[in-house]
Amino acid sequence: SRTLRLAVIPGDGIGQEVVAEGLKVLAAVLPADSKVETTEYDLGARRYHATGETLPDSVLEELKHNDAILLGAIGDPSVPSGVLERGLLLKLRFAFDHHVNLRPGKLFPGVSSPLAGEPQIDFVVVREGTEGPYVGNGGTLRTGTPEEIATEVSLNTAFGIERVVRDAFARAQARPRKKLTLVHKNNVLVHAGHLWTRIFNAVAAEFPEVSTDYLHVDAATIFFVTQPERFDVIVTDNLFGDILTDLAAAVTGGIGLAASGNINPSGAFPSMFEPVHGSAPDIAGQGKADPTATVLSVAMLLQHLGLVDEAARIESAVAADLAERIGKAPRSTSEVGDALAARVAG
Numbered sequence: 001s002r003t004l005r006l007a008v009i010p011g012d013g014i015g016q017e018v019v020a021e022g023l024k025v026l027a028a029v030l031p032a033d034s035k036v037e038t039t040e041y042d043l044g045a046r047r048y049h050a051t052g053e054t055l056p057d058s059v060l061e062e063l064k065h066n067d068a069i070l071l072g073a074i075g076d077p078s079v080p081s082g083v084l085e086r087g088l089l090l091k092l093r094f095a096f097d098h099h100v101n102l103r104p105g106k107l108f109p110g111v112s113s114p115l116a117g118e119p120q121i122d123f124v125v126v127r128e129g130t131e132g133p134y135v136g137n138g139g140t141l142r143t144g145t146p147e148e149i150a151t152e153v154s155l156n157t158a159f160g161i162e163r164v165v166r167d168a169f170a171r172a173q174a175r176p177r178k179k180l181t182l183v184h185k186n187n188v189l190v191h192a193g194h195l196w197t198r199i200f201n202a203v204a205a206e207f208p209e210v211s212t213d214y215l216h217v218d219a220a221t222i223f224f225v226t227q228p229e230r231f232d233v234i235v236t237d238n239l240f241g242d243i244l245t246d247l248a249a250a251v252t253g254g255i256g257l258a259a260s261g262n263i264n265p266s267g268a269f270p271s272m273f274e275p276v277h278g279s280a281p282d283i284a285g286q287g288k289a290d291p292t293a294t295v296l297s298v299a300m301l302l303q304h305l306g307l308v309d310e311a312a313r314i315e316s317a318v319a320a321d322l323a324e325r326i327g328k329a330p331r332s333t334s335e336v337g338d339a340l341a342a343r344v345a346g
């Protein structure tokens with residue numbers, strides 16, 4: 001028997017709706033002798049307007065005492081751009097040292113891709129999660145004048161690169177195709193790019209079974225569209241990974257299906273699982289959001305906690321559900337959740 005302590009941050013917009021379905025499927029898949037104890041945290045636009053807080057230290061402290069965090073979505077047009085993104089979402093990723101941002105790109109059978117033919121897409125992007133241009137290192141000068149200057153300095157440490165590169169090699173090693181692609185822009189961003197390349201090549205020597213290659217990020221976007229089957233595991237920096245994983249979602253059936261995990265591999269802090277999509281305020285509260293990305297994020301959460309069979313059952317349920325969608329009328333958020341819960345239970 002096992003009790004899973006789960007912190008839940010529904011957040012903004014459709015976050016509430018999709019998280020409810022994720023929890024529904026979680027409850028249905030867990031074995032009878034396992035319990036889940038959820039604590040919900042009211043964070044996001046509502047709290048910011050009410051109290052001015054984005055992520056109080058007391059909440060950050062409480063979150064630590066959980067096995068994992070499930071997050072819906074963060075962001076609202078009523079809050080200035082960047083306040084919740086930096087003050088809540090990125091603060092969580094940085095505080096809990098989520099340096100492995102795992103984002104699978106998988107085209108399930110029967111899901112229509114905008115790409116021609118029926119490409120076989122099954123890769124995973126290992127996006128660095130705690131460095132790069134996301135650290136907020138920069139500033140403005142001569143503000144409000146025509147000579148205004150803004151800088152965003154990308155931070156890349158040997159320590160930070162090596163740990164994520166090593167993680168990506170280990171993941172590639174464990175997959176049948178054993179292939180790892182480094183994506184950067186080392187022909188232009190020579191300082192960071194050369195450090196990434198050097199470390200990547202050094203770690204490669206320790207993984208002789210993994211075949212490697214390198215792509216500039218612009219070329220990688222071409223191959224995502226023209227030859228996505230060439231990818232197995234991809235490792236890249238925080239910003240390139242952000243952009244590439246939206247493209248990955250677009251070619252694998254859309255953002256409604258894209259799951260992610262912000263992983264702290266050491267387990268020193270809880271890892272956090274969230275759909276790649278945002279809060280979609282335009283459809284919030286209408287029961288239109290597809291909860292599948294959140295449900296798949298729950299599967300990643302279970303996988304991370306070692307509940308491998310349960311994770312696999314969720315994936316199979318999603319695969320079966322997606323295969324049956326073809327030609328059918330769209331269902332509501334809770335209808336999809338109910339269908340998935342029924343499949344994992346049965």
Ligand code: IPM
Nearest residue numbers: 074075085086089090242276
């Ligand atoms: C994502 C989002 C975030 C990111 C934003 C909201 C900070 O786009 O999870 O991909 O850039 O990482």
Ligand code: MN
Nearest residue numbers: 242243246276
């Ligand atoms: Mn993004």
